Amino acid sequence: MQSLPLFFRIAGRKVVVLGQGEAADAKRRLVERAGGECVGEPEAHHAVLGFVVIEDDRDAEAAAIRLRCKGLLVNVTDKPALCDFTVPSIVDRDPVLIAVGTGGASAGLAKILRLRIERLLPQGLGRLAEALRDARDAMKARWAKPAECRRALDAALDEGGALDIMAAQGPDAVAGWIASSADSAPSGLHEIVLRSTDPDDLTLREARLLGSADVVAHDPAVSEALLVRARADAVRTGPEDTAHDGLVVVLRLS
Template sequence: MKQLPIFVTLEGRKVILLGTGEMADAKRRLYERAGAELTDDEAAEDAMLAVVAIEDEEEALAAVHRLKARGLLVNAVDRSALCDYTTPAIIDRDPVLIAVGTGGKSAGLAKAVRQRLEQLFPANLGSLAQALHAARDRIREIWPAGGDRRRAIDAALDPGGPLDVFTGKDETDVDQWLAMPSAASLSQVIDIELTSADPDDLTIRQARLLGQADQIFADAAVPESLLVRARADAERFALSLWDEQPSEGLALRIRMKA
């Protein structure tokens, strides 16, 4: 991973946009949609970001250098080597945002992936997010411990779970879920035997478990390309340490099939 995806709050914040034409207009629409206050004043002192959408190569390069010299993060349109940040293709289910980026390598590819994914995510995804946000205090009361809370929410959103939005569940189901809560078990161990070192060969279940696991115990034959599919904050251990390290939450024991 060569870029860290982040979501930046631009509501009411100033962003410098230099350039005219189709590229600049596209960026203007995107940033205004996010609530940014755009200015073409390169000297604006309270700007937090800058976008250079100038067609002329030398003029664009000079503008990028001037803005970077001020300490601003710059997006240089169609010049990925000059970019401090890039803007992804976006699936908008406000407040849920799904971003697809290629590190500036191919906006066309990012758009193609976004168009495929767009068909998968239901329109009520944002409404469910709002309902879960509104129920935060109730959720904390039922599951005071952070780990228990995360596991309960994971179980509710799992395929076939009481809040599985892909099977027609929506914000109206949150109250029913909280009225009959069933937290995931405090400790669960699942064994996974992999038949391939190719991440594309992971089953849907295996990929889901990797994304939920609190601890991962993997033998030396399991490649890093598979383990990076796990939660970034999951604890990782060698499988040989299984008997020494107490398991907590959802623990996976992963082996490669001989």
């Protein structure tokens, strides 16, 4: 990765937007949609972010330097080399947000990816997220161990699960799932013998196991491209260190 994806909370905070025209207006709408307050450069010392929408390269760079000297992180439209951060294309199923970025390489590609994802995701995905948020205490009571709760949720949200994210869910779906005696996602020890170091060669089952693993025990020669398919907080260890609770996936090269 060349950038670290983050979601920056700007509700109730000031954001500088410099420039005129349709592109600058679009940035102002985006800031206001996220709850921020658009201000000009005189109020930069009270702001947290800055957007520069100025066509002239020298003027844009000068504006970015001025804002950066006042402590702001700056985005300069269509000039990725001048940016501290880039603005992704956004799929909005509030409170679910999916950001598609290309590091400034191609806004057109990010847009088309967003449109493809838009067509796939149901409109009710945000309501499902809110229901899960409201059910946190009930989930903790149902599954005492965090890893056990996470595996149960993984199984429910996966394809064909009780809360399949691609299926329409009724208002009582989450409560019904918690009250049911459905099994959690796989646990125990699972070995994957890799046919290559290309993550695209993983089967669907293997990719799901790797993505759900609490512990990934792997040969030193296993590529980082494969290891990043696991959860970021999964424990990584050597191939013989498999005495762990939860779901342990062993990756071995054939």
